[in-house]
Amino acid sequence: MESKEMRAAYADTLIELATTNRDIVVLEADLMRATGTGSFQKLFPDRLVNVGVAEANMVGVASGLSATGKIPFASTFACFASRRVFDQFFLSANYARLNVKLVGTDPGVTAAYNGGTHMPFEDLGLMRTIPGLTIVEPSDPASCAAFVRLAAAMYGCVYLRLPRKAAAFLYPAGEKFEFGRAKRLKEGKDLVFAALGSLMVGECLKAAQVLAGEGVEAGVVDVLCLKPLDEVTILTAAKATGRIISAENHQVMGGLGSAIAELLAEHRFGGGFKRIGIRDEFGEVGTQDYLVKRFGLGAPDLADAARKLMKES
């Protein structure tokens, strides 16, 4: 399967947009070499603003630029893009109803070797409480590029959550995406996985394959957009099978698991439901593979949850 670095998909799309749209600017806080926008800087040196190790200032400056009509994309590690700049992003950007696109790289266990300080399991929970904010976690390089284009085209703040490493293409280049629209990647009559992000969508597809060998047909919904959530697709899939499992590289509290639980409860879904994600823990150091096992995010964990659900309901 063909793959591409997610950060390259991000930077390449910014370059493509900036070529025709002079309002596109990129902000960095001394992590340009990690987030991958160095290629943008080479072509548009005047439109890459590196403020040094000062993330709160970066988001404030982005807000000021937005107030003058620019379309700022500000990127840093997701731990800093959420915890460190929450007030600036909340107030200067969102409450002010400006047009700031904040990009958090290395989410959840993909922060791997950097360990607990750098491993955000809480960014989505924080962001989801900001009124009107659009939150996207693309699942492959094609959806990443598409959502960067959509973010630039739409007026309003966006939080884009992005592992920087390579991810396999799940969609062809021309695939159409929309904010608030999930994709049904795989149908299955017994249960459905609703997964957010490339890591978890990949693990769910693997789990579905394992389950197929056991005669259990599991579907996979690629959620893509945490907010607004595609309630219709998720609820329809849950009701059709009577069983749904949420899967996220994040705390089950506040993120996708919570969002789906709220949806199901409000719509009197009486079927089986489980949440896969981090259970009230801090991160720690390790390889991504180890951390996936350590926090129970892998295909075996998903398959186990599915088997339990099949027994229970």
Place this chain on the structure above:
Amino acid sequence: MKLEERARELEAKARELRFHIVDMVHAAQSGHCGGSLSAADIVTALYFEFLNIDPANPDKGDRDRFVLSKGHACPVQYAALALRGFFPVAELRSLRAMHSRLQGHPVQGKLPGIEVTTGSLGVGICEAVGLALEARLRKASWRVWAVLGDGELGEGAVWEAAQAATKFGLDNLIAVVDNNGLQNDGYCRDILPLRSIPDKFRAFGWAVLEMDGHDMEDILRTFGKALLITGSPVCVVAKTVKGKGVSFMEDKRDWHGKAPNAEQYAQAVAEIKGGPA
């Protein structure tokens, strides 16, 4: 012992620290060589000459507190703690490994001798102010030494801490700035020009000393002077070279957070072990 003789001993110790920095980052194939090597002489002097600490009793109440505000450089602190007897030297190679006590950034409580948790730049110096303030409130004698990066000075929280330290007259707080001139994306002068670090700290009410962060005699003399200053917090601005001690890492942006391969490791070790004093 004469200062000159002590300096020679500490230089040998710093060489050991440098070896272990490169050795553990090579073993982990991950971690930050550049900023660990630039701080090696400073950290050696603190752990082997100045800090009132006891590996047999790491929690003793009146101990001096060391805060690595530039937490990514923890290999240098881990090496110093191990060589000082806080935990086995053999454990250094478990840097960033599964279940390791040597996390990617220092975590309080994980390892004896780690006083506070750092890794997000700009948090350590604020914690250091708290540690120093408590000594003041208790009329205790401990000192707090914090090591900061020059790129780290971009964080606004550093300057919030600087103002608070002045307000409380924390002359038991000594902040050492590892002024290696580089941050992650390039030279500080290009990414976020600092102009004069001494002038900035002076304007914030701190006493400021300057030294060559690789000249052990200068380090001993300057730290000695810092201890005598009363009435205000002290900032020691140390001129350093990022990656110091390994020729191909010196002053190179790319060695901020990169691990050496086998060949680079061999060369680095040869240079550290065989280089001039």
